[in-house]
Amino acid sequence: METNAHSTAEAALLNTPRTQGAFDTAKSSIKVYGALSATALFAVIAVSVSGDTANTFMWIRAVLLPVVAVLVYRMTGSASRGSRRAFERVRALTVVMPIAIIGVDLIPGVCPPWYAVMQVVCMLPVIRVAFVTRGPALCAAFPRGR
Structure with missing residues (x-):
């Protein structure tokens, strides 16, 4: 069971300029990811309207990734307010997503090179x-071993 002193110490670590700066960087990066994902969706729409082929895989991914950006942004906001669970999810997703997305795009024939x-x-x-x-700021705010 946590005590108020422990919670106060965690809150103090979360409210440092260094920690909030790291969260601000993460949030702005996720906004950029969302904008780029929306651009990819518009590119798929443009390709489809111009008469070229946009396969089902491209459509599904192009629609889902901007939605994922919103969810990851919300999780990052929760983490910046002290949610360890949200922080751990963001940490995991930001490693798994690039590996999965880039890895699938490397499979020949899944999508055109421009889309990859x-x-x-x-x-x-x-x-x-x-x-x-x-990084050190967020690792200090969410120490392991609990």
């Missing part, structure tokens, strides 16, 4: 969040 490149670009801000959530 666009997805890699979309994952760059997510990779940045993976590094930020493993």
